[in-house]
Amino acid sequence: MTQEILCIGSVLWDVIGRTPHPMRVGSDEPGRITRLPGGVAMNIAMTLQRFGLRSALLTAVGRDREGDELLDDCAARGMNAKFVYRPADLPTDRYMAIEGQEGLIAAVADAHTLEAAGDAILAPLEDGRLGSARAPYTGTIALDGNLTRALLDDIATRDSFARADLRVAPASPGKARRLAPLMGHAGATLYVNREEAGYLTEAQYDSAGTAARGLLDAGATRVLVTDGGSFAADGHHQRGVIQTPCPPVRVRRITGAGDTFMAAHIAAELAGNSPTVALEMAQKTAAQYVSGEDL
Structure with a gap:
């Protein structure tokens, strides 16, 4: 392991039920149910590990x-x-999803313990173990939108995050609006679909490229936008927007695909690749994940 993120x-x-059969409301189909971290x-950390990058978890x-x-x-x-916050009176969070022939059918994310913990999970960035307001952390941080809107608002202006290479994911479409305050963070890169x-x-956008331009026009510094099996885009407020296609793939799973894309892109950039090559590598890695090559 060469670097800590x-x-x-x-x-x-994650408790995931998958079936190869078509699904609709009320369907009851045979399939497989798995439980995995x-x-x-966590998904980002696991993918970073595949690229030889060590992760420290704040959760x-x-x-x-x-x-x-x-x-x-x-x-x-x-x-x-070692930096994980462990409250004595709250249970470990869970996520449950059903995936069918059409992709993700439904999911429920129970992240109430993370939300209740609030900024207690950030203590190592404030008390000197990893950084402080006077000596901010300067490495790469992968941040997800499962934190509360209030905490994400706070992070956007915290001195302890001011110098970080901040990579941000919304966690789900329903939580995307929580990221709005971070669009103005000079060091933030947003990863969204x-x-x-x-x-x-x-x-409303008809492509990843137009979505990336829309986000830049709205004040974002840098954005990565995916669009399923179509093109992905990398938009930067100074150099504009580049796009690369997604390799053809047979979809066997959905949950975690966006996290895999994000981690692969971070790893590719930290390895010194150009924006275009990093985007291509992230698309390829996410396609391999969706195809279930490691199932």
Whole structure:
């Protein structure tokens, strides 16, 4: 492991039911149900690990059996979990999803412990262990939108985040608007899909490229926009927008694809690749994930 990246946000158990059959409301189909470590911050950390990058987790995990098992898994994967906040009176968070032939059918994210923990998870960035207001952390931070809107508002102007290379994901379309305050952060790169870009700017876009331009026009410094199996775009307020296509792929899973794209892009850039090459590598890695090559 060559570099430590802070992953701030949800670390929980994913419970995913997958079936190859068509699904609709009320459907009851045969398939597979799995439980595995998940959450946006965890998904990003796991993908970074594949590229030889070590992650430190800043999150909240309950002091229950599920929490112990989750942190044991993190340790086994080589992640640094010593900064994890563990409240005694809250359970470990969970995410539940159903995926069918059409893709994601429905999902419920129970991140109440993370939300209740608030800025307690950020203590290492304030008390000198990782940084402070006077000596801000200067490395890369992957931040997810499962934090509360109030905390994300605060992070946007906190001195302890002022010098970070801040990479931000919304966690879900329904939470995309929470990222609005971070659009003005000079060091922030936002990773969203086309739908989430529309929520952030109260507009509709027909492509990743137009969505990236819309976000830049709305004040973002830099954005990465995906659009399923179509083109992805990288928009920067100074150099404009570039796009690359997604490789053809047979979709076998959806949950975690955006997190995989984000982590692969971060790894590619930290390795010194150009914006175009980094975007191509992220598209390829996400396509491989969606195809289920490692299932």
